[in-house]
Amino acid sequence: MVENKKIIMVGIPGVGKTSLLEIMVDILKNHQKNVIVINYGTLMFEVAKENGLKDRDELRKLSVTEQQRLQKIAAEKISEHNEEIVIIDTHAFINTPEGYYPGLPLHVLKIIKPDNFVSVSAKPEEIYNRRMKDETRNRDKITLANIKKELDVQSGMISACSVITGSPVRLVLNTEGNITEAADKIIKAIGL
């Protein structure tokens, strides 16, 4: 295993995780840190393509065994990264018709061995507004009740991840207008 910091950052769509990550990376690079952000979903799709798949939809139709094989390859690729700080940009779960798919199952966590989890949340109303502005989404299905349920599931799943790995989870409330402050807080808290 490479000796560096591996940070897993999760957040349901609309919490503002992408912007938060960009600011974090800016700050870290200004401090001459060797940092890389790996999007787990993108990496999984690359691995799947190398294994013969054509689009993301095919990925979900694979057997559980085959999906886990691809997840394992992706996790191994992450664990081989030797940058000083490796941030894994992912989700505690992905909302699919089959239900909430865990983004960080036990067998993946055992390979990545993250040092820290950062779980980003936001006020349900702010998440609602961000999702309603997102043109790629089906707005009919966006309700405050669903968003609250998703925040609950995120919290439950990330607690399980923390118990499984023994690594701490920092909960971050990303409030509108305070994103640089939030990025700064995370960096100081984790000691990056």
Next chain:
Amino acid sequence: MVENKKIIMVGIPGVGKTSLLEIMVDILKNHQKNVIVINYGTLMFEVAKENGLKDRDELRKLSVTEQQRLQKIAAEKISEHNEEIVIIDTHAFINTPEGYYPGLPLHVLKIIKPDNFVSVSAKPEEIYNRRMKDETRNRDKITLANIKKELDVQSGMISACSVITGSPVRLVLNTEGNITEAADKIIKAIGL
């Protein structure tokens, strides 16, 4: 391992899981599906009887090690089923004097390797009314606060199960008068 779909369905008493399951099985059989429903509690008791136990109360008094041995045998029996669709009817936890007993511990999940979890809930008020009508229950202990606590624990435990197995969990709100719709939704979502 047999190549079929294994669905674990959980729900605290009073959510209407049994009726929901009956309707699901009806729909699936109408579509010529080879489906079986296994009640985990009943199976555990059968296994216990084969191992010399006389009644359910004795089961709880066994040592943790002995209980886990019986749970393992039951889980292995389930994993050997080769029907097209195997639905395991169980609970995320069982409410005992000792506390909430996990219905699906890690060592059982590793044997069953479920493809999907379905977690049934209902409005606390509807659960309350159903429990109050159930003559086998001690009605004094039924309170809305306890029901809400149980729904919370179910949610936390099933999230842990999902992270451990890597399998998705579909949350289903079973509302009075919409049970056929709920059954239909689950079947379509899971792709049965």
Next chain:
Amino acid sequence: MVENKKIIMVGIPGVGKTSLLEIMVDILKNHQKNVIVINYGTLMFEVAKENGLKDRDELRKLSVTEQQRLQKIAAEKISEHNEEIVIIDTHAFINTPEGYYPGLPLHVLKIIKPDNFVSVSAKPEEIYNRRMKDETRNRDKITLANIKKELDVQSGMISACSVITGSPVRLVLNTEGNITEAADKIIKAIGL
């Protein structure tokens, strides 16, 4: 493994766990039980000192691998205790700048193999009042919102612990003025 009862008792600061434990031990000793209470944090620090560390702050600065090695030694010491009743006094998580550190990670649970979990909570307002009276605490950071969040995380983490071990978790609400009753209830429920 020694054949006795191992009870893990958790509770966030301010729930009154220490007083509850004292009363439980009094009752058990009055009934001629051979009971020992082990504070996991204190034990971890002792193990750390035997391994060359000077203060608790150094403990947190160790690599994840080194921390886990020390946790393993502490867990093994606990599993070797042969008193009739071994109560492990600990936390579901420790609130650190890095986030919520799981007090009972998977690898520790696998060694201790607890028979029961007892998760103590209290009304957020009572926790708030107790923390405000504690002179060693930074009172600025004490808010009801934070206490509610901590109770949620405790609930999520202990659910994961229960699923991982297969052992039941008894939730106890410690209300002001009813502490002896609560101690009595736990002892009866767990069958000590």
